[in-house]
Amino acid sequence: MTVAISVTDLVFGYQKGNFTLSCPHLRLEQGKLSLITGANGSGKTTLAKLICGILRPSGGSVQIFGQATSELSLGEIGRQVGYLFQDPSRQLFAGTVWKEMTFVDHLLESEQGTSTKKAQDLLDRFGLGELKSRSIYFLSGGEKQRLALCTILMGEPRFLILDEPTVGLDKQNRVILYDILDDLLREGRGIAVITHENELIERFAGAPQIKVERGQVSL
């Protein structure tokens, strides 16, 4: 078994308010799906943001694939761990579906031969192949989420963290999402899903559950 994420003696407090998160010990395995559950406002998203380096801990450490996040830049973390926001429109900004997929390449003016194919393949695989020239403002919630996932997968992260991915999705889109998760697992990726919805928890009933309650993380 490979450990993807390991957290030791993590402590974090927001500047505003008196909320603190503490996580003495946490291991997330590569190639498996783990559930991070708990009520709204319990600190699930905070934990995820700490793992991705969006927030920096006030004490303790987070390691991804053996490297401490404190020594990595956000860009370096992103190449290992992908993070899907609860509201995926927050991570889309390029105008059209295709521009979104190639945004980073354009920005860095890198070679586009291989990545164009990769972008096309990903869109096809997630059922967005026909929507290449569609404006991101005219995508449905489910389509936005799948596009955000595609942009994340462009960087080929080995591990994915999904923040409340079922919120705002109707039944049909939820089923599509579950199939995508199965698919990503078959590819050998590790996944952590943050959720407070029973349907998803029941769907992945065998998965290890990490509970977050009032800022306390426990297995």
Added chain:
Amino acid sequence: MSRVDPRVKLFWVMLCTSGALIFVRLPWMAGLLLFCRLGTFSFGADRKALRGRLARFLPLFLLILLVHIVFVRTGTPLLFIRKYPIVTFDGLMRGATTLMRFFIILCSAAVMAGENTRRVLAAFSKMKVPYLFSFMLMIALRFLPTFSTSFSDALIALQLRGVELKRLSLVKKLRLYRDLLLPVVADAVVKSRVLAVVMEARGFGAMPRRTSYLEVRMTLRDWVLTGVLFVLGIVALGGYYFFP
């Protein structure tokens, strides 16, 4: 004291800010600063937000101080480098006064930020401010933070896609900011249209007036406080002009 009527706080903010704009002499400004700090302590300001804002404006503050020191050439020279006066008394004084001015404005804004939005709306409505105006203000204040969050979220998402912001050239960085600004603004426009529809569907704007479920009442203490503030304001203004 935090339950002082929002109108009294508004009056106090008005006094502080107009003082900050009128006064140019250091001792008066220092006095006002003291008066203002007293207010932020007793009215219950949003201190954490204030501290954050001060930290963010610190470089700007230092720059202002520096500009004054360098460009104000009158007054007794205080510091020389090879006979050339670097710091003059006037420059230092003016710099310090300007700093205090900004500080006072930030502090008084923090007092209003610490107040409950609904109480302020209710107070406005009692003051016969048209509700369209006060709601516009409230919505603007609520939207501004989301504006900056969505910008920083976009930046974070982009970095997590593997872009090293620090390694981008200045030209590319500027181009990136320009590219990100447009969708952020577009997003805000879409959100505000949705909000308008939702508010209207619940009757906003249906009548020339609206009632307020939340009531704010001026207590005797509030009236006394207003009186004291009023007298203080007159005395300070008179004092400032008649005893230079």
Added chain:
Amino acid sequence: MNALEGRQISFSYGRGKTLLSQVDFYVQPGECVILQGPSGSGKTTLCHIAGGIIPRSFSGDLEGEVLLFGTPLHSLSLADVVKNVGILFQNPDSQLFFPTVEDELAFGPENLCLPREEIALRIAEALDAVEMSSFRLVETDTLSHGQKQRIALAAVLALRPRVLILDEAFSQLDTASTAIVKGVLRRQKELGQAIFMVENGEEHLELAERVYELQGGQIREVAL
């Protein structure tokens, strides 16, 4: 008399293709009517027309008319429309804009210039209906998605509308909240209120007296 009725409604957004053509529908008091149709068929647009949002807030080429208890919608003031028609939208986050639950519920009645005592009564009544009485002073930010949607519904109920329009209001709800909202709708029907809702799921058909299907701009009534 029909509570809500659409007569020969045609609509297009500017120079685009016609989205709705000669659509007729009606909802009687105490009746729940479900509108189904594939995405992009104009269900939301029809909701907006039925609730007066089109042409009030969004423009387009609209023909035909909507009658509210026999009176053309366009001849009524906003106040009269709002007193009679409540609309619940899909996304609760965009429907809540005040710090606390109480503020949120007071907003509508305040707009109608109701006296304080009446507003207090309506807040209590609406919160009770969605089984969230203990949440009165809670900050809306801390609520779950389903709870937020129930508060959005309560905010509409506080206006005591005689016609309720729901635009895919169920689609994002968890099981517990769905059951509660369904209960609210049943009680509303018993009170004689008319309900017009867009919802594709089979599981909601139990609420309905009649079902319409919208496809290719045409509407037709389908058997239950």
